[in-house]
Amino acid sequence: MAEKRRRLIAGNWKMNGLRDDGLSLAVQIARRGPTLKIPALDLLICPPATLVSLVVQAVAGSPIAVGGQDCHANASGAHTGDISAPMLADLGCRYVIVGHSERRADHGETDSRVRAKAAAAHAAGLVAVICIGESLAQRDTGQTLDVIAGQLAGSLPQSASQANTVVAYEPVWAIGSGRNATVEQVGEAHAAIRRTLLERVAGGGAVRLLYGGSVKPNNAKQLFAVPDVDGALVGGASLKADDFLAIAAAVPS
Numbered sequence: 562m563a564e565k566r567r568r569l570i571a572g573n574w575k576m577n578g579l580r581d582d583g584l585s586l587a588v589q590i591a592r593r594g595p596t597l598k599i600p601a602l603d604l605l606i607c608p609p610a611t612l613v614s615l616v617v618q619a620v621a622g623s624p625i626a627v628g629g630q631d632c633h634a635n636a637s638g639a640h641t642g643d644i645s646a647p648m649l650a651d652l653g654c655r656y657v658i659v660g661h662s663e664r665r666a667d668h669g670e671t672d673s674r675v676r677a678k679a680a681a682a683h684a685a686g687l688v689a690v691i692c693i694g695e696s697l698a699q700r701d702t703g704q705t706l707d708v709i710a711g712q713l714a715g716s717l718p719q720s721a722s723q724a725n726t727v728v729a730y731e732p733v734w735a736i737g738s739g740r741n742a743t744v745e746q747v748g749e750a751h752a753a754i755r756r757t758l759l760e761r762v763a764g765g766g767a768v769r770l771l772y773g774g775s776v777k778p779n780n781a782k783q784l785f786a787v788p789d790v791d792g793a794l795v796g797g798a799s800l801k802a803d804d805f806l807a808i809a810a811a812v813p814s
């Protein structure tokens with residue numbers, strides 16, 4: 562029997578936003594998000610680290626959750642420029658994205674590093690949003706399911722549970738490209754990820770599974786109709802309140 566999972570729409574602002582833009586975006590989402598009245602829907606925004614504190618204050622009193630975009634695997638220490646999971650939790654974050662393909666590409670993050678970051682997030686009481694996804698070359702050579710199964714197995718820490726882990730499937734070629742995966746491709750990948758979760762995580766049937774990669778208001782509805790798609794990790798479209806909220810409004814109620 563299919564598990565009933567809460568839906569999650571997460572906005573990844575990436576390296577975008579100065580104080581005024583970030584504040585106004587957060588305030589609009591905090592004001593308008595709750596008016597959507599979709600039951601069992603969670604909204605999450607992940608601003609750049611510089612804006613986390615401001616955004617936490619801006620959404621205080623609303624049901625909007627705030628997350629970081631990355632964390633270090635250690636809780637503290639000599640790691641210039643890095644931010645730890647307890648620091649994010651201390652500011653009021655409830656989530657942190659780990660292993661985004663841009664971090665894997667720009668900072669050479671491996672599965673084992675991502676696993677250590679996710680474990681650090683769990684230890685700090687945060688929900689880790691673990692990102693996986695194949696490159697275009699891997700898809701074109703028929704390796705997609707093997708690649709994502711390997712990434713997931715390598716990136717999931719022992720501490721993963723249904724309560725502290727969300728998995729985001731983001732085909733690298735669909736991110737920021739305006740080209741999103743077909744519903745068949747998403748369905749195939751999500752079913753495979755669900756099988757791995759069922760094998761590896763207690764309560765794996767209840768772990769939320771997001772799709773990410775050029776999710777827009779005009780394609781969200783069809784993506785949310787795919788089995789095992791429990792929401793979206795939204796990049797570009799999360800920078801406009803209208804678009805982010807229109808994507809959230811496409812969640813079936």
Ligand code: PGA
Pocket residue numbers: 573731735736737738739773774775776794795796797798
């Ligand atoms: P996009 O980014 O929506 O701009 O494709 C998604 C992501 O990188 O999480």
